[in-house]
Amino acid sequence: MDILPADLSDYLLAHSTPADDLLRELAAETARDFPGDQQMQISHDEGEFLTMLVRITGARRAVEVGVFTGYSSLCIARGLPVDGTLLACDVSEEWTAVARRYWDRAGVADKIDLRIAPALDTLRALPAEESFDIAFIDADKVSYPAYYEEIITRLHPGGLVLLDNVLRGGRVLDPDPSDEATAAIMRTNDLVVADPRVDVVMLPSATA
Secondary structure, eight states: OOSSOHHHHHHHHHTSOOOOHHHHHHHHHHHHHOTTTGGGSOOHHHHHHHHHHHHHHTOOEEEEEOOTTSHHHHHHHHHSOTTOEEEEEESOHHHHHHHHHHHHHHTOGGGEEEEESOHHHHHHTSOTTOOEEEEEEOSOGGGHHHHHHHHHTTEEEEEEEEESOSSGGGGGGOSSOSSHHHHHHHHHHHHHHTOTTOOOOOOOOTTO
């Protein structure tokens, strides 16, 4: 199920700040070298939204669960101040090797602390008082509830947690989902909206 019709999605992208040459090159390389996985990369409008949110909230410390080839990390890092930091969690040396090259070229590599390990291990090893201003979760869907809980307890008051793919292309409307990932996302959505610690808004996008 398409969240937005293709022509409306095209219109939306045409009226967003366009991607620069570096982001376009990264998207093209990802599509060429990882054709079976390229759907894991966020869309350009999502990337612009990430950069905007980081800037307008004044976030200084960010965490990302799920790096892939680094598009979202690059967008987050660009929004951070000079002394801002992004803790980036992933398990793939192959994917993140691409990310590292583009972070270097963008001049944001010194802001990013990449940890190659299961993200839950990385998060659970952080001090209990570790605090983040903004978090972006876009990794294996089955672990979303656990990622959320580890991050929310380390979030600075007034901070943001952003979860990608919460509509699963509309499959969350299925009362009996056939795949484990969609079932996990449905559990996560119910968990978050019932959490008294947070205020929640769910926004559709073309790739939600």
